[in-house]
Amino acid sequence: MKRKIVCVGNLVLDEVFQVASLPASGIKTGVLAYEKRYGGPAATAAVAICRLGGTASYWGRVADDPAGEAGIAALRQHGVDCGGVAVLPEGRTLRAIVMVDARGERSIVSDRHGLSLDGSVLPEDRLDEAGAVLVDSRWPAGALIALDRARAAGVVTVLDADGGTTADNQALIDRADHVVFSSEGLRDHAGEGSPEELLRQCAGDASRVVAVTRGSSGSLWLIDGEIVAVPAFRVDVADTTGCGDTFHGAYALGLSEGRDPIAAARFASAAAAVKAQRGRGWDGMGDRAAIEAMLASGAVHPV
Known part of the structure; x- marks a missing residue:
């Protein structure tokens, strides 16, 4: 039986x-379709893990409002253990506006200030039986506590590094075993330069695995001083929303199942590709058979 992966961070x-195309500044754009659905880095990663046959627990916080209640219900419907969710009496459950164009590309405006950032609301559950702990950088106080507890328990940790202040991110990086940036997150943290140079700049501890995801350009991994490129799979893209979060969840699951980082990255790349191809929010997650079929297809972009 696979051990549970604990996912710590935001539910949105x-x-x-x-829309037909993402609007530029000062442009009015008509809407082709509209829907409400749930996302958030750690919550989406937890759903991806469960869809792939793993076991996931989501540790986060929501407000005591209809959005929070419905979000917890949606997570449970997808098989996620929500025993670690704190329901806060003040504030409002986090929200985001997402615009998706005809090519599947998206722009996101996130409200990350609707809830207290206090990390003390994390549950006291033991972590020594966890297969991995995955944290996102959007709730740094909770992520810091979870990473410290995971290290004390000898549990492997994965950081989804995308957003947050430089100081908060550095504190998280210093505590994580595996750090996976988005392209934007890497630039925000390390500045301008080639991805290879920036990864080396961020690595610090030589034993730490540091990577950056780059959409259809695949991902780059700094492992034991060497840069390794992992290609992305070629698919017709419906919606890229949540693909990075799916990648992180599948990567953590791959590690917990004994894959080495590059094998776990290929597994995660296939999971993200299926998600991009299907769209549909959490309902578009691929199962294990879909990911294995994507891996077997060998249809990757050149690197």
Whole structure:
């Protein structure tokens, strides 16, 4: 039986607008379709893990409001253990506006200030039986506590590094075993330069695995001083929303199942590709058979 992966971070109510093209400044754009659905880095990663046959627990916080209640219900419907969710009496459940164009590309405006950032609301559950702990950088106080507890328990840790202040991110990086940046997150943290140079700049401890995801350009991994490129799979893209979060969840699951980082990255790349191909929020997650079929296809972009 696979051990549970604990996912620590944000749950977000997404308002998704389908548009013909992403608007430039000062332009009015008509909406082709609209829906509400749930996202958030750690919550989406937990759903991906469960969809792939793993076991996931989500540790986060929501407000005592209809959005928070419905978000917890949606997670449970997808098989996620929500025993570690704190329901806060003040504030409002986090929200985001997502615009998705005809090519599946998206722009996101996130409200990350609706809830207290206090990390003391994390549950006291033991972590020594966890297969991995995955944290996102959008709730740094909770992530810091979870990473410290995981290290004390000898549990492997994965950081989804995308957003947050430089100081908060550095504190998280210093505590994580595996750090996976988005392209934007890497630039925000390390500045301008080639991805290879920036990864080396961020690595610090030589034993730490540091990587950056780059959409259809695949991902780059710094492992034991060497840069390794992992290609992305070629698919017709419906919606890229949540693909990075799916990648992180599948990567943590791959590690917990004994895959080495590059094998786990290929597994995660296939999971993200299936998600991009299907769209549909959490309902578009691929199962294990879909990911294995994607891996077997060998249809990757050149690196």
